[in-house]
Amino acid sequence: MSTEQHHISLTVNDRVTDAEVEPRLSLADFLRRHLSLVGTHLGCEQGACGACTILVDGESVRSCLMLAVQADGSEVETVEGLASNGELHPIQEAFRQKQGLQCGFCTPGMLMRSLELIRDNPTITHEEAREGLASNLCRCTGYQYIVEAVVDAASEMR
Ligand code: FES
Numbered sequence: 811m812s813t814e815q816h817h818i819s820l821t822v823n824d825r826v827t828d829a830e831v832e833p834r835l836s837l838a839d840f841l842r843r844h845l846s847l848v849g850t851h852l853g854c855e856q857g858a859c860g861a862c863t864i865l866v867d868g869e870s871v872r873s874c875l876m877l878a879v880q881a882d883g884s885e886v887e888t889v890e891g892l893a894s895n896g897e898l899h900p901i902q903e904a905f906r907q908k909q910g911l912q913c914g915f916c917t918p919g920m921l922m923r924s925l926e927l928i929r930d931n932p933t934i935t936h937e938e939a940r941e942g943l944a945s946n947l948c949r950c951t952g953y954q955y956i957v958e959a960v961v962d963a964a965s966e967m968r
């Protein structure tokens with residue numbers, strides 16, 4: 811018996827992408843398996859850790875909880891879209907300079923959530939960054955250097 815497939819068309823990191831997908835396929839699995847965009851990490855797969863955070867139409871979502879078919883017609887941004895022409899995005903550069911990562915597992919989700927926070931609030935404070943990143947878990951860093959990186963990146967991007 812063949813599984814029903816749905817046609818979806820979406821933009822991922824500025825590239826129009828068409829695909830046939832099963833209705834139950836998560837957006838995270840679509841990115842990782844169909845597009846080989848494995849920078850989006852999967853931790854808990856139940857909405858708790860934030861490792862799978864990406865932006866859909868500019869808003870952060872947990873891609874483990876969203877179906878690929880729900881992203882039909884959307885603009886998706888993943889960590890792979892941050893760097894351009896071999897240059898790190900200011901957020902990536904700030905994380906690097908501030909050592910806002912250790913094992914790196916949470917980092918793609920942290921970067922994408924940080925991008926949303928900075929776009930929404932270009933003059934973000936340490937306190938606001940800490941509160942905004944409460945959605946994403948990091949087991950390594952203690953958050954302080956991540957928060958500092960977000961504030962530095964915001965300053966760089968203004
Ligand atoms: S993997 Fe999606 S929230 Fe943890």
Ligand code: FES
Pocket residue numbers: 910911912913914915916917947948949950951
């Ligand atoms: S750097 Fe290891 S979980 Fe955040």
